[in-house]
Amino acid sequence: MREFIVEADGGSRGNPGPAGYGSVVCDAVTGQTLAERAEFIGTATNNVAEYRGLLAGLRAAHELDPTARVHVRMDSKLVVEQMSGRWKIKHPDMRPLAMQSAAVFPAGQVTYEWIPRERNKHADRLANEAMDAGTGKPAGTGAGRPKSGGAGSRRPAVSSAAEPPAGAGAEGEVEPPAGAGVGRGVGTGAGAGADADVRAARHVASAPPDLGTPTTLVLLRHGETPHTPLKRFSGSGGDDPALSDVGRRQAGLVAGALAARGTIRAVVSSPLARCRETAGIVAARLGLEVSVEEGLRETDFGAWEGLTFGEVQARHPEDMNAWLSDPEAEPSGGGESFAAVAERVAATRDRLLAAHAGRTILLVSHVTPIKTLVRLALGAPAQALFRMELSAASLSVVAYYADGNATLRLLNDTSPLR
DSSP, rough: OEEEEEEEEEEEEESSEEEEEEEEEEEEETOOEEEEEEEEEEEEHHHHHHHHHHHHHHHHHHHHTTTEEEEESOOOOOOOHHHTTOOOOTTTTTHHHHHHHHSSSTTEEEEOOOOOGGGGGHHHHHHHHHHHHHTTOOOOOOSSSSOOOOOOOOOOOOOOOSOOOOOSSSSOOOOOOOOOOOOOOOOOTTTTTHHHHHHHHHHHOOOOGGGGOOOEEEEEEEEOOGGGGTTTTOOSSSSOOOOOHHHHHHHHHHHHHHHHHHOEEEEESSHHHHHHHHHHHHHHHHHEEEEOGGSOOOOOOOGGTTTTTTHHHHHOOOHHHHHHHHHHHTTTTTTTOHHHHHHHHHHHHHHHHHTTOEEEEEEEHHOOOOOHHHHHHHHHOOOGGGOOOTTTTTTEEEEOOSSSSSSEEEEEEEEOOO
């Protein structure tokens, strides 16, 4: 069962007067816009237009997936309270619209939340555009019910790849140089490739009804530490750096984005300080506790801890070449192989899926564990680890279904940081 957010609005220039509505359906996990609805409805009141927007949004969500859970957000206190059952519906024009809205999804499958008007800009813009079109005015020039600014802005699009790889990578995110002997793996692109990934993400299949609600892991790489800009190996076998000021700011921005989505039900962190600090900032914003999972720790990089990629190549060239080509190879000095990391990460994943079945949980971890979860979900070879970019404080999302299959819904999204 997928989770959608429906935002709806309506307005009237005269109350009653020329009226229109707008509504938008978003994926609750990624924030991706899935559907928009807008219509000029002739002469009506503000409240009737708002109900028409709600009904259109619910119907659009139903068309996408009739089994989905839906969270409605509107800046109309009246509609939210009435549809939540706390206020009576007395107006004869609104009562049938409320009944039609309630009948779109089964009872208990839809929840309602009031939000300030400035957080409803997308639906507000659609409503204003509908009224402009219906009255023959240029878009954005209409007046009437005070609106939030006309043109509004869309939510950030899903980003499947941020910046291009920058050489040696950061804190275990080591990108081999060209010709390093790594086989062809899963790549992430920028520009036109990223646009294609966004379009593909809009068409991720939802789980058939008989598979039930997927368990969704939202994967957050910790915020920046002093090692991150220096591109040093920083695993579980060396020092344990805390977040830098930049990293704490990044964690706060991600916390705000996740709070706005409202879907996280638990927060689980690696035991290392940079993850626990990141998780604590996010969990405080979400009103949740943090649990620690040892299996989410970063790779032990052995004698390479604290060194850059170039320094390792200069000091341990044979070990580095073996590590780049063989998942069983260990870093110099007895560190962990990628095969060993994959084994513990898979066991951790299975424990978490069993403990949080059907829920959306946030895992705060590191480059290698997150890339490994993505690789395993895709059924990709170990060499794919070198073909993924994973920025500090980036979000990735994997959904797991009852039949054992998994879908990658998001990779390396840094839009909350922009």
